Amino acid sequence: MQFPQKHSATGTTIFTVMSALAQQYDAINLSQGFPDFPIDEGLAKLLYDAAKGNYNQYSPMPGLPMLRQAISKNFKRRYGLDVDSDAEITVTPGATYAIYAAFTAVLQAGDEVIVLEPAYDSYIPNIEMNGAKAVPVPLSAPDYSVDWRKVEQAITPKTKAIIVNTPHNPTGAIWQKDDWDALADLVRDTDIVIVSDEVYEQLVFDGEQHYSVLQHEELRARSFAIYSFGKVFNNTGWKIGYCIAPPEFTRAFRQVHQFMAFAVNTPAQYALAQHLGNEANAPVHIMMQQKRDYFLELIRQTPFTIHEAALGSYFQVASYERISDMPDMEFAQWLTKEYGVATIPVSAFYKDKKDDKIIRFCFAKKEETIKSAIERLSGLRAL
Numbered sequence: 001m002q003f004p005q006k007h008s009a010t011g012t013t014i015f016t017v018m019s020a021l022a023q024q025y026d027a028i029n030l031s032q033g034f035p036d037f038p039i040d041e042g043l044a045k046l047l048y049d050a051a052k053g054n055y056n057q058y059s060p061m062p063g064l065p066m067l068r069q070a071i072s073k074n075f076k077r078r079y080g081l082d083v084d085s086d087a088e089i090t091v092t093p094g095a096t097y098a099i100y101a102a103f104t105a106v107l108q109a110g111d112e113v114i115v116l117e118p119a120y121d122s123y124i125p126n127i128e129m130n131g132a133k134a135v136p137v138p139l140s141a142p143d144y145s146v147d148w149r150k151v152e153q154a155i156t157p158k159t160k161a162i163i164v165n166t167p168h169n170p171t172g173a174i175w176q177k178d179d180w181d182a183l184a185d186l187v188r189d190t191d192i193v194i195v196s197d198e199v200y201e202q203l204v205f206d207g208e209q210h211y212s213v214l215q216h217e218e219l220r221a222r223s224f225a226i227y228s229f230g231k232v233f234n235n236t237g238w239k240i241g242y243c244i245a246p247p248e249f250t251r252a253f254r255q256v257h258q259f260m261a262f263a264v265n266t267p268a269q270y271a272l273a274q275h276l277g278n279e280a281n282a283p284v285h286i287m288m289q290q291k292r293d294y295f296l297e298l299i300r301q302t303p304f305t306i307h308e309a310a311l312g313s314y315f316q317v318a319s320y321e322r323i324s325d326m327p328d329m330e331f332a333q334w335l336t337k338e339y340g341v342a343t344i345p346v347s348a349f350y351k352d353k354k355d356d357k358i359i360r361f362c363f364a365k366k367e368e369t370i371k372s373a374i375e376r377l378s379g380l381r382a383l
């Protein structure tokens with residue numbers, strides 16, 4: 001049987017490769033982005049309560065009303081924004097799915113989508129699976145800021161969408177209000193749609209704040225904003241996210257969603273609604289900032305170079321320019337085999353595999369995991 005090739009990212013993803021290698025060499029896995037500590041006990045209990053109670057059948061297609069209302073209240077409380085829980089919020093099986101559904105709602109064969117690279121690895125395959133073409137625009141190292149001139153040059157009459165991501169995976173960079181203003185200037189007289197991946201919105205450090213596309217009135221009118229509970233409540237395996245978009249956009253999004261997943265895991269939606277509604281729950285960024293600070297303190301004692309501390313997400317990129325001149329893919333594998341620490345080579349986040357000799361660490365780990373990993377790296381020597 002010949003299957004059609006739906007996208008250009010053939011082969012196994014680097015996350016699977018590195019996790020398998022980590023297992024094979026009994027390495028500490030700082031590669032894939034997921035917490036290695038337990039979730040809040042209250043949240044786990046709520047899931048049990050939901051399954052024991054009457055929350056085991058299909059939820060309404062847009063999501064449980066109580067969850068959409070809790071999300072709406074949360075956005076009012078944290079951003080002062082009004083979000084209509086009926087017309088503007090759709091609960092999805094994770095953010096990756098929501099990004100795919102948003103692209104499917106707007107793209108037609110031959111359209112172009114601008115992707116700022118390095119980029120989360122699902123974007124380009126998702127664009128290509130819709131018959132559209134990804135147009136990569138590189139961010140500027142070492143702070144991974146956006147070169148707006150390059151974005152402007154990449155816009156053509158075929159540009160249908162731009163996908164942006166703040167806080168940013170893999171670099172930990174965050175957008176300021178100016179970035180949104182610059183984007184608004186570029187798209188003002190076009191029909192370009194913005195897909196704004198904000199899954200790490202609650203993981204912002206050093207007193208900085210997350211600017212959402214939803215806070216930019218002009219851009220909000222043309223945007224899908226995408227979120228993931230996995231990153232907020234440390235339960236990535238629940239795979240529940242949501243999309244906030246203007247009513248017309250939400251209608252188009254649901255046209256896709258109702259024939260893909262239709263509805264999302266009901267007991268988990270119930271548990272999340274109750275948990276989100278409880279304002280006493282500790283904000284996740286405090287705990288994650290402690291982890292970032294601890295990781296930075298220890299990694300700075302090794303020959304890795306940190307050009308910029310991550311201001312958001314749960315990733316820190318580091319250069320190994322003082323350790324080796326191997327290509328990053330080779331270096332990451334060597335580090336796993338020889339030093340027992342698995343990371344992700346940042347070239348994996350570029351379509352053309354651009355290699356800046358940088359690897360990504362995930363610091364959403366128990367203190368003891370971070371400590372053991374850095375102990376293993378303490379034998380590294382500068383060239």
Ligand SMILES: Cc1ncc(COP(=O)(O)O)c(C=O)c1O
Nearest residue numbers: 033094095096120169199228241
């Ligand atoms: C930038 C970015 N977007 C989306 C996702 C996926 O979120 P979900 O697990 O809810 O699909 C991730 C997960 O790593 C991510 O880093």
